[in-house]
Amino acid sequence: MKHIGSFGEYVTLSELLRRDIEAYPAILKNQEDYDITVIVSASKVVRLQVKTTELQNNSTNNSVKGTDKNYDFLVLVVIDNENVKFYVIPKKKVDDIRFNSVDLSVSRKNGSSYCVKNCFNDFENKWDLIK
Template identity: 45%
Template structure:
């Protein structure tokens, strides 16, 4: 898909707004390490990096790289049918780095000739509450 990264950013922005979260596209020359700024329900600010991949693109691992930037949360958008969202904290991203490849996560694995998301990433699927924060009591 052409421009999949920008499409993914807008999908994430729309999903956050749909969930009544105050979210804005980051200005690329002012915030080069993240894509979306979120004012969380607890009134703190979070920096969100969005990365995208097409699951059935024939790539063995669907590696996502350049993850050593400054951000608080990564939303990994996997284009398949349906689109899937995986939300990780920066520390969770680091724990998922490929062996001997800091800053790289492998997304896919082959299963009977079709690619699927690696099992270790499934625990992060649709965990939007991480970004949203808890409202003040």
């Protein structure tokens, strides 16, 4: 997919709005570390970093860069053929999963195809974490 990053950001924004969560694209010149701003309440704003990968792309671990930035939650968008899955992960957990690596490894090989690593399973569709 040629515009995978933009796709991930807009599909995430659409999913938030579909769930009646007020959200806006970040202004890149002012908010370099995150992609979407969520307005939780008059006194609470949450910053989302969005990273997108295609699961079946023959990459051994589908590493994503830039997860060491300053944000509140990572929304990992995983495209698996025609399916799109969302993993909503608190920044602290992202740091724990990434540990000392520069990149965040997303997948592992399972037979002849790839699957998302088990450490992400508890975060699938956890939109309630950002409220």
